[in-house]
Amino acid sequence: MPAPLDLEDLATRLRAGERRALARAITLVESARADHRAQAITLLDRLAGHGREALRIGLSGTPGVGKSTFIESFGLMLTGLGLRVAVLAVDPSSTRSGGSILGDKTRMEFLTRDPNAFIRPSPSQTELGGVGRRSREAVALCEAAGFDVVLIETVGVGQSETLVAQMSDLFMLLMAPAGGDELQGVKRGIMESADMILVNKADGDLKPAAMRTCADYAGALRLLRKRAEDPDGFPKAMMVSALEVQGLEAAWAEMQTLAAWRKAEGHWATRRSEQARGWFEAEVRAGLLARLTADPAVAAEVARLGEAVASGEHAPGAAAAEVLGRLG
Numbered sequence: 001m002p003a004p005l006d007l008e009d010l011a012t013r014l015r016a017g018e019r020r021a022l023a024r025a026i027t028l029v030e031s032a033r034a035d036h037r038a039q040a041i042t043l044l045d046r047l048a049g050h051g052r053e054a055l056r057i058g059l060s061g062t063p064g065v066g067k068s069t070f071i072e073s074f075g076l077m078l079t080g081l082g083l084r085v086a087v088l089a090v091d092p093s094s095t096r097s098g099g100s101i102l103g104d105k106t107r108m109e110f111l112t113r114d115p116n117a118f119i120r121p122s123p124s125q126t127e128l129g130g131v132g133r134r135s136r137e138a139v140a141l142c143e144a145a146g147f148d149v150v151l152i153e154t155v156g157v158g159q160s161e162t163l164v165a166q167m168s169d170l171f172m173l174l175m176a177p178a179g180g181d182e183l184q185g186v187k188r189g190i191m192e193s194a195d196m197i198l199v200n201k202a203d204g205d206l207k208p209a210a211m212r213t214c215a216d217y218a219g220a221l222r223l224l225r226k227r228a229e230d231p232d233g234f235p236k237a238m239m240v241s242a243l244e245v246q247g248l249e250a251a252w253a254e255m256q257t258l259a260a261w262r263k264a265e266g267h268w269a270t271r272r273s274e275q276a277r278g279w280f281e282a283e284v285r286a287g288l289l290a291r292l293t294a295d296p297a298v299a300a301e302v303a304r305l306g307e308a309v310a311s312g313e314h315a316p317g318a319a320a321a322e323v324l325g326r327l328g
Contacts, residue, residue, distance in 0.1 A: 005039055011046045017084075017146045019118055026120055029137040044137060047144040054086070054143045055259055058164035060154040060190070061174030066200045067153055068107035070174060070242035075108070077248050078149055079116040086142040087111070087119045088135060089153040118147065136167050136279050165193040166278060169268065170255055173197045175217065177209035192224055195235050195258060198251060202239035214239045229267040234258055301326065 005028070013021035029040040061067050068089075075085045087108070111117050120138065135152065142150045154164050165171040173194040191197075197217045202210035217237035224235075238254065240247035262268040292298055302323055308314035 007039060007043050007046065011043060014047070014141065014145050015050065022086075022118060022141060022145045023120065025141045026122075026134075026138050029134045029141065030122060040137070044140060047140070050144045052143050052146055054139075054147050054150045055170070055255075056139060056150045056152065056168040057255065058152045058154070058168030058171040059174060060164060060171070061200075062176075065174050065176045066242050067174055070198070070200055070240070071151055071153060072108040072111045073242040073245050074248050074252075075111045075117055075151065076114065077245070077252065079111075079114050083116070083148040084146065085111075085114075085117045085149045085151065086145075086147040087117065087151045087153065088138050088142070089119065089121045090135065118142070118145075135164075139167060167275060169259060169262075169271065170195045172255075175199050175213065176201050177206045177213045191220065195230075196251070196254065197221070197235070197237040198247075199237065199239045200242055203241040203244045203246065210239050229262060229265075229271065231258070231261045298323065298326070 010021055010025060014025055025043060028036055028043065031037065031040070059067060059071065071087055071089075075087060078085045108119055112119055122135070122138065139150050139152065152164055152168055171194055173190060173196070175197055177199060197214075199210050199214045199217065202214075214237050221235050221237060236254065238247060238251055240251055242248070259268070262271070293302075305314060305319040305323060309316050309319050
């Protein structure tokens with residue numbers, strides 16, 4: 001049998017910034033085993049209140065927009081400035097096998113070899129919203145390990161990916177140059193969540209299209225209701241080229257400006273507090289659902305009523321109310 005995990009030693013090594021300890025801790029919190037879950041909860045509680053804060057940057061965008069190229073170029077720029085950067089990349093999981101390709105490390109070859117960078121691909125499993133079930137906990141572990149910036153890359157599957165905005169300080173929406181009706185591809189929900197829209201691939205023959213696209217998004221952002229947590233000029237649209245490493249420094253400067261303003265105005269602390277409360281409430285809901293499905297009697301009742309719903313004998317809402325009524 002393997003030796004029992006020394007959580008105190010793991011916490012100490014993680015706080016010292018050991019990459020292997022961080023990787024081991026993330027593996028622990030992502031595990032579905034009950035004993036691992038208990039250990040993960042203990043570890044996270046021991047690390048609570050460490051006082052370290054990273055700048056959490058959520059990044060979303062449709063497949064093919066160049067998220068991996070952008071993250072590698074942006075990450076290398078940040079490490080070049082002396083910052084430690086963690087990348088949490090969520091890859092889509094198969095709904096049949098539950099497997100995931102987890103190919104981000106192969107797509108970020110140079111950043112992977114940077115000693116000041118840490119890249120962790122994770123499966124989305126059954127979670128919606130473009131992030132993994134334990135992404136919040138992985139972010140907390142990266143902060144405890146002393147990273148300055150945590151980049152949270154979503155699956156990139158469409159407009160439901162606003163959940164990442166609820167666990168990040170800044171939310172970037174990466175878009176590609178397009179023509180004609182490109183604004184129709186972005187729904188209001190994700191536009192309202194974005195702090196900045198970065199039009200990537202603004203190079204070569206695509207640069208004129210990128211300029212037009214950026215202007216279109218800037219105009220669309222001006223039509224949205226101004227948020228209290230935004231200074232004048234935000235949210236904004238900018239052009240970048242991850243391939244030619246153009247516009248990244250300007251985008252980073254704007255991110256720092258926004259973060260500093262929110263800290264000075266008290267919005268940063270309020271946002272972090274609301275996110276922590278939301279994390280707690282999400283864990284309570286998930287725990288209640290797990291207990292519900294773990295009870296054999298309730299599971300049998302759910303199966304019976306599920307058959308009744310499938311055959312048309314019972315309405316879904318009435319069947320659900322019957323199950324929940326038995327819990328009271």
